[in-house]
Amino acid sequence: MIPLARLAEPPRLDSLREEVLAGLGGTPKTLPARLLYDAGGSRLFDRITTLPEYYLTRTELEILRRCLGELAELVGPDALVVEPGSGNGAKAQMLLGALVRPRAYVPVDVAVSQLRSLARTLRDQPMEVEIHPVVADYTRPFELPLAPAAFRRTLVFFPGSTIGNFALEEAVAFLAMLGRLAGPEGALLLGADLRKSPRILEPAYNDSAGLTAAFNRNVLLHLNRALGTHFDPLAFRHHAPWVPDESRIEMRLVSVRHQVVRVPVGAGERPAEVRVELEPEEPIVTEHSYKYWPEDLERLVGRAGWTTVREWRDEAGWYSVRFLERSAAE
Numbered sequence: 001m002i003p004l005a006r007l008a009e010p011p012r013l014d015s016l017r018e019e020v021l022a023g024l025g026g027t028p029k030t031l032p033a034r035l036l037y038d039a040g041g042s043r044l045f046d047r048i049t050t051l052p053e054y055y056l057t058r059t060e061l062e063i064l065r066r067c068l069g070e071l072a073e074l075v076g077p078d079a080l081v082v083e084p085g086s087g088n089g090a091k092a093q094m095l096l097g098a099l100v101r102p103r104a105y106v107p108v109d110v111a112v113s114q115l116r117s118l119a120r121t122l123r124d125q126p127m128e129v130e131i132h133p134v135v136a137d138y139t140r141p142f143e144l145p146l147a148p149a150a151f152r153r154t155l156v157f158f159p160g161s162t163i164g165n166f167a168l169e170e171a172v173a174f175l176a177m178l179g180r181l182a183g184p185e186g187a188l189l190l191g192a193d194l195r196k197s198p199r200i201l202e203p204a205y206n207d208s209a210g211l212t213a214a215f216n217r218n219v220l221l222h223l224n225r226a227l228g229t230h231f232d233p234l235a236f237r238h239h240a241p242w243v244p245d246e247s248r249i250e251m252r253l254v255s256v257r258h259q260v261v262r263v264p265v266g267a268g269e270r271p272a273e274v275r276v277e278l279e280p281e282e283p284i285v286t287e288h289s290y291k292y293w294p295e296d297l298e299r300l301v302g303r304a305g306w307t308t309v310r311e312w313r314d315e316a317g318w319y320s321v322r323f324l325e326r327s328a329a330e
Helices: 013-024 039-048 055-075 090-098 112-123 168-182 198-205 211-227 294-303
Strands: 079-084 104-109 153-158 187-193 236-239 248-255 259-264 273-278 283-290 306-313 319-326
Touching: 013 211, 013 259, 013 273, 039 112, 039 211, 055 090, 055 187, 055 198, 055 306, 055 319, 079 090, 079 168, 090 104, 090 153, 104 112, 153 168, 168 187, 168 294, 198 248, 211 236, 211 248, 211 283, 294 306, 294 319
Parallel strands: 079 104, 079 153, 153 187
Antiparallel strands: 187 319, 236 248, 248 283, 259 273, 306 319
């Protein structure tokens, strides 16, 4: 079995509880988006990516298939590939198969079961690539289990428009962190969703099959297990509107009635608790998905110390895949 390195521990329960209580005490109420992606949430998200309304995955795959030859030339041989938030690793498998003699792949995720499944799948592939899975919250600084200096180049692979889950300043800081991880000669392959009609955007996050609604409500089940909270998922409806002034889809859980949720904060048989009150139609925001104008995306990567070497888009101009290198000043 391929060992899983724990180089950055996920937040402890007490710090998670503090973060959740701070979010539920704000206006609007919020929950950390990373809590959507436990084992059950990851499985639901994999199903969402196959839905007809969810254009992002198939559009990005179409772009990647078209640019893999050119990308292999840009990356060069003997690369270390690092994928924060690796999920099921399907896109990385395609990438690794196209590169010239990639030497090692480091998938990074908090979902241990999915990392183990990915490691088993890659172990059975006819590729001579070392696999070094890392259990970590990739939104926080973490170290690589391999020294980048031992490779000709480190390529950080961050597809799926996951960068859109970060607010602007958070995105700048995160991309800068990836730059430090990749090193001075490192590169970044970044997928990002572009602005388009709400008639296309909103159905992608409000699918007719109800999978996104189940994915969103799953965060409450996750909290009930992790913290002993008392959320009733059926007391919330899923809503994901386009917010044009913020250029984002805002995923919400909307309370269908007046309710009080109890969050345990102590230990023992009768722990103390914080009571969180929700009014009818009051939302809890669980995730933002920012959509970019191309010029705004260019400014974003530039502020983080990256320079766009090559960009590919689909024919409709819905989605951008960029190959980035560290700016000279960096």
